[in-house]
Amino acid sequence: MNKHEVCIDYSKLSDSELPITGRSVHNCLTGNPNFTFEAEVIPNLKVINTDYETKLAKAQNGTSADIIAKNASRRVLSDALREIALEVNRQAKGDLSKLQTTGFTIAKDNKKVGTLPKPEGFKVTGGENMGDVLVSVDANSNAKVYNFYSAPVPAPANMTEWRLTPSTTRKKNISGFTPGKEYEFRCAYQGADETLVYSDSVRIFAH
Numbered sequence: 001m002n003k004h005e006v007c008i009d010y011s012k013l014s015d016s017e018l019p020i021t022g023r024s025v026h027n028c029l030t031g032n033p034n035f036t037f038e039a040e041v042i043p044n045l046k047v048i049n050t051d052y053e054t055k056l057a058k059a060q061n062g063t064s065a066d067i068i069a070k071n072a073s074r075r076v077l078s079d080a081l082r083e084i085a086l087e088v089n090r091q092a093k094g095d096l097s098k099l100q101t102t103g104f105t106i107a108k109d110n111k112k113v114g115t116l117p118k119p120e121g122f123k124v125t126g127g128e129n130m131g132d133v134l135v136s137v138d139a140n141s142n143a144k145v146y147n148f149y150s151a152p153v154p155a156p157a158n159m160t161e162w163r164l165t166p167s168t169t170r171k172k173n174i175s176g177f178t179p180g181k182e183y184e185f186r187c188a189y190q191g192a193d194e195t196l197v198y199s200d201s202v203r204i205f206a207h
Contacts, residue, residue, distance in 0.1 A: 003094035006104035008085040011078045012145065012168050015056055015070075021103070022049035022077055025084065028103030035091050035102070037084075045080055052077045108144065116142055116189035119199040124185045126207045127173045133206060135185060136171040137199065143189040146170050147196065150177075153203060155184040162186070177206035 010021055026046045029035060052073040059070035085104055092098040099106055121138035128134070135148045146169065149162040156162060165174050177183060184203050188196040 004092075004096040004099055005089045005094070005107045006085050006092075006099050006102060007107045008082050008089070009078075010081045010085075011075075012166060014167075014169075014172075015074065017169070018074060018077060019049050019053045019056070021105075022052070022081065024103035025081060026103075028101060029084070029088075032101055034098040035088060037087065041084065045084065048073075048077050048080050108142065115193045115195040115197060116140060116191045118197045119187050119189055122185075122187050122199040122202060124202045124204050126204075127175070129175070131177050131179055131206060132173055132175050133177055133183070133185075133204070134171065134173050135165075135187065137187050139170045140189045140191075142191045144168075144192070145190040146172070147188045147190050148172055148174065149186045149188070149198075150174065150183050153182040153184050155201075159186070159198065166190075179206050181206055 010018060013021060022045060026042060026049060029037070029042050029045075052070070055066070055070040055073045059066040081104075088099065088102050088104060092102075096106070117140075119137045119140070121136070123136050125134050126132070133150070137146060146167045148165045148167060149159060150165070151162040165172060182203060182205050184201050186201050187199045190196060
């Protein structure tokens, strides 16, 4: 029987997704009879999460200093979630019913799954703002990460030279493209097996 655990790494969540996880964990572990923490641990998580949300909002239209402050606060929140998740796994001892009360994501067991298939339903459209691109692909339950690749046309033959944007969700808004310039995009599911099978290419002009 496989031992169940929660995910411990939340550093790959988007800026907007991370505080949602923080709030969920705080709410679920406050007064949770299945777990025991030092008195300040869970209340401090709320303080850290609120600090990050405040700095994130300020960084939206803020200065470079605001962005640096947001990124520093993000790391503090990611580290706090990691420490709590490690302790949750230690105390739960693989009990799935307890882990499901924590607000954390249950880790997938991909050990028996081999190379993931070629992605289907890969689409690329204009993004939320000028210079943004929205990429999406059909979900795969065995994928830990959705890897999105982009490169100016003509794209390099070697995929390692393409820009890689990993995502924990099947949709991602990516910034930094030059309006009017043509780009080529591909994606790949990443699971326990490190072998990647790439999607067909999609080309669009950035807006």
